[in-house]
Each structure stands twice: as structure tokens, then as C-alpha cells.
Amino acid sequence: MTEYTGVVCIISGGQTGADMGGLLAGRDLGLETGGWAPVRWQTERGPNPRLAEFGLMKHSGGYTERTPANVRDADGTAVFGDSSSPGSHQTVDSCRTQRRPFFRIPSVCVRSPELFAETLDAFRVWLVENEIRTLNVAGNRESIHPGIEQFTRGFLVSALLPDEAEPPPEPEPVRKRKAFHLPAAPVVR
Numbered sequence: 001m002t003e004y005t006g007v008v009c010i011i012s013g014g015q016t017g018a019d020m021g022g023l024l025a026g027r028d029l030g031l032e033t034g035g036w037a038p039v040r041w042q043t044e045r046g047p048n049p050r051l052a053e054f055g056l057m058k059h060s061g062g063y064t065e066r067t068p069a070n071v072r073d074a075d076g077t078a079v080f081g082d083s084s085s086p087g088s089h090q091t092v093d094s095c096r097t098q099r100r101p102f103f104r105i106p107s108v109c110v111r112s113p114e115l116f117a118e119t120l121d122a123f124r125v126w127l128v129e130n131e132i133r134t135l136n137v138a139g140n141r142e143s144i145h146p147g148i149e150q151f152t153r154g155f156l157v158s159a160l161l162p163d164e165a166e167p168p169p170e171p172e173p174v175r176k177r178k179a180f181h182l183p184a185a186p187v188v189r
Contacts, residue, residue, distance in 0.1 A: 007127060007160055009134040011035030011074055013066050014051040015043050015087070015141055018080040021152025022137025023054045028157055035073070035136070036066040044141050063087065067138070068094040076101040076132040078123070080139030080152045091138040101130040105139075107151050123159050 010026035012019035014037040026033040034055035039062060041047045059066040067087070071077055071094040079088050083104050095102040103126045109119040126132075137156070140148045 004128060004131045005133070007132055007135050008032060009034065010137055010156070011070055011134060012056075012137045013037060013063070013070055014041070014048065014054070014056050015063075016045060017142035017145060017148045018137060018139025018152045020142075021080070021149040022078070022135075022156060023056075024149070025137075025153045025156035025160070027054070028153070029160055031160075036069040038062045038066050044143055064090065067091055068098065070136045070138070071095055071098055071100050074100070074132075074134045074136035076103065076126070076130050077136040077138055078103050078105055078156075080105045080137070080155070081107050081145045081148045082140055085140055085144060087141070088139055101126070101132075105152075105155060107145065107148060110151065120155070120159055123155075127159075 009032040010022050011033065012022045012035045014020070014023070014035065019035075023033050023035075032055065034057070036059040037048075037051045037056045038059060041049045041051050041056075041058060042062065043051075059069055067090050071091065077091060077095050077100060079091055079102055082088065083092065083106070092102060092104075094100075103123055105119060105123065109115045127135075137152065139145075139152060142149055
């Protein structure tokens, strides 16, 4: 058995928010990056073919097909933000189905230095215990959780460079999607 040497690759599906935060952290740390993006490089902001610059490949399917592929290709998955979102839910379900380890990182952990330090330490232990070399990063989209990209990037850099353990800025609260209502028709008398 070889000795565990740490994370060497960060992959994601390339969505805005946590996914991009993971890829940017990988680039900041000089790690390999990659993963599977949905067909046509789809993100919530439209197609993003620049994901290929991070080593992502186009999957033949959409979000629901690329998520299990990224879980499969990683040693474990970090899920950032509100884990009750549909995408995060699917990621956790894929981890359970494929019997892959996952770790939830709520963005509220930056509200106190103690909670941030506890979460960071627990994440580092999880990485070692599960011998995570390829880490899949998933979580909320930027439109649902503004600031989650920056939080994810900062958290991963802090976790993988122990001397950089300052809490990243807290993202804005999760936005619930508002229902669309047509304005009332004017009353004609």
C-alpha cells in the first residue's frame, strides 16, 4: 500500500458557484483540474466552452448524467452550501448509491472562527481517512447562493494549504426562487 500524499486533482461539473470555486482553488494550488460538464458546456449563464481550459470534458447528457460521472471519477465529494438544493441532493444520492464518501461544508461555518476551524479540521481528517486524491467539488449555484464560489475557493485553499487557515468571506444568504406573477390588469370603468 502506498502512502497517502494528499489531493492531487479537483474535479467538478463546471456550474457557477461551488463547482467553479473548486476549479479555481485547484488552479490556485497548482493541482490538476477536470471533470464532466453537461452537453454543450451548459451552465446557468449559458454555454461555457472555456470549461475545457480547466480540463473538463463534455458529457453526452445533461446535469443529471454528469453528476454521477463526477462522483464515480473521484475518490470523494465535498458538497458546499445548502445541501437541500436539488443539485446537492442528487450529488449526495449519487455518492450513497455508488458508496463514495462525501463531506458537507455549510457556508455558515464562517460565522465564527471556532466553527470554521472545526469544519476545516474535520474536512482535513476526512481527506486523510478516505485517502482522497481526486476530489469532486459540488454545491450551490452562484444565483441561489451569492458568494459561494469565493467561499468554496477560499475554504479549499485554506484546507489544502494549512498555513492559510483564515476564514473566507461569508456568502450572502441562500436566495429562494420567487414565483413570477403577472401584474394585475387595470380596472376599466
